[in-house]
Amino acid sequence: MTAAVKEPSMLLQKEMIAGNYEAITSAPETGRKVSSTFVPGNLNELLMCFGIVNNLPEINAIQNGMRRLSGDYIMEAEKGGHSEDVCTYVKADIGMMGRGNIAPNGKPFPDPDVLLLSYTGCYTFMKWFELLRAEYKCPTLMLHVPYTGDGHVTPNMIDYVVKQLKEVIIPGLEEVSGVKFDIDRLREILALSAKAEDDLVWCLESGKHKPSPIDAYFGGVYYIGPIFTAFRGTQEAVDYYTALRREVQARLDAGQGPTTPDGSVLTDQKYRLVVEGPPNWTSFREFWQMFVDEGAVVVASSYTKVGGMYDLGFRHDPADPLRSLAEYCLGCYTNRNLPSRVDILAQYVEDYQADGLLVNSIKSCNSFSAGQLMIMREVERRTGKPGAFIETDLVDPRYFSPANVKNRLESYFQMIDQKRRGANKAA
């Protein structure tokens, strides 16, 4: 297989993630404390206040998926008594532990000093860290973020999250790190977060142009890398998003589309899609290429919002740091109720002038998947644009069937063509 061609920003974010793996695996020498925590609702800014390195198990699972190690890890976990029915991220993580817990840089992961259980929008998180806690026997700090079941954040929810931050999370992190909390430091960090968030939003919204200078799903997972992981709140992230913005602007100026894995530039965009759901990681390039081959570009996606819905206006706010962290956690995509998700997706289809909504339904993930068929139908009904549904998994290669996915995509594109012909006739 030839190496994938990447945009400069993709290479840069790869370096950043590699740097974070170095920081994690060298913790035994540097003496830095290590936390494990989840991507949605992650409190990177807070961890930075205590000098704690941030290790994100989903990112490890993704890395292992892309490097085709996850299949074995999942089997290992299933052999150990974990059900074939549950989220494969959890099993990839547990299986990796069983195989020596080796990081992508080839060095062993140190045991975490703290599990920061930011429980945001996914039930599995709670059990995942109960399972890890049983292994590591380390302090576990639970931040319960209530679900916005009625479609809005209430003052009671904010108070509850802020109180937990003040009385559970911050004292807990002080104890683990031996560093005293400094709210002014947090303010400084949050100001940097907001800056990077501005540029990220600008980049994601460039998908509204025709041709789109970005792919907001496959390319999008690279673009969100720094901000969703250990870099939100750092100068590095600010610089990354400035560079990314320049890169996207240059393509816009040149009327160019995004670079694709085979090195071509997808400027002739026949189909514009909004995609709901996480991607498949084990066949990521192959999956992406299927879209490229058909001339399909993704102009907006929900997966790029799991770590924060900045495009809806949210910014981390140095003026009210803890409240802002609470609002951030409460507003992540999967913490929003289904009617809100329908609204968001239907709006994307309109605002990004898409041909329709494609759902990639993930076997592992009830948080995303339970209800997606209704979401698809409802978005179709509201926008009058056809939807399509494919099923894959995140990191379990057993659930990626290229032929099926390809077939589905092809018939979807035919459906869009038909719809266009119909519209032309009527006009």
Added chain:
Amino acid sequence: MDMPVSKAGAIARRCEAIVDDLSFQAARDWKAAEPGRKVVGFLPVYVPMELIHAAGCLPLGLFGGGDRIEVIHGDAYYQSYICRIPRSTIELGVTGRLDFVDGLLFPFVCDVIRNLSGMWKVMFPDVWTKFFDTPQNFDPEIGGAYYVNELRELRADLERLTGRDIPDAALRASIALYNENRRLVRAVYDARAAEPWKAPAADVYVVMRAGLMMPVEEHNALLADYLAALEIEDRPRKDNVRVAIFGSFCEQPPLALLKSIEMAGCYVVEDDYALVNRFITEDVATDGDPLEALSNAYLRHSVETSCKYVPNEADKGRFHVERVKETGAEGVIYAAPSFCDPALLDRPMICGRLSEAGIPNMSFKYAENSGQMQPIREQAGAFADSIKLWS
């Protein structure tokens, strides 16, 4: 010739008819008996039924369609890898079987039921629908304060639904009635644990499930009758082993499955089927602020189950081990619905703790419409035999 039906058996058959009735005629009749009455349904695992009762509404437990409904529409809403209960619940909704239900509560248990609350809002916009979250922080000042406010919100919602206030006194009276209910429920469970041959698992099950479909006053009377009937029940005692069932708190197994376990040589002496009426383990205070009282009961006196976080590692599975000891169970069958994240993610931890405590355990998966009982009978039979052999 059929055995004459005992008094306990007759009560159970009456309850079974209620549970089996997917048109919910008993609840419909209750509603029709007086103008203005409202029915508020709820899904597993726990809601404070006291509040619904105090609002003058009938709390109606909805646990899917079991094996008695043909799911036609529901499957179009769910992928194959999602459990059965949401699809049969959708089926109940779209076929009009729940058209008399005025409000629906979707408690926190997992992301499937959580998301179903949003689907209901979209699909049935005229029904008052609420996702009911319970805290995962158990400090009265933090999780407790949040929960009291959530209960206040629920109370206000119910007041809007009925157009009537819910005074504290009414809520206290409802709490007292549910305390009575919990005491009677515990008494039935204790009686069964003492003499399981008198109270078949499937009978106790329907007696409990039917209680979630009728006014609590009626259920209290029924439970008292059932307890009295159990005392005079005369059934032969078999050489069965005593087992506890865990993992079955949400989607319910078909009755045939419960019967199969017993036929395989197991007496069920403890279970977490339709846990709602055993979720709170002690009386809720009837003095002071009733919302505080409900909150404290949840924080301090509720069972360990998969929809709750366990703050201390050492406590994980403790509840299960203790219940096994208290009920004298000789082994545990961990029976989880297929594709059930809560039960299946918890399984290695709970079963690990049981094994550490020297309690034999086995597990299998089921669905509410499981039809093939033979494999389960064989597994449960082999499990019973192994216990007999080694104990």
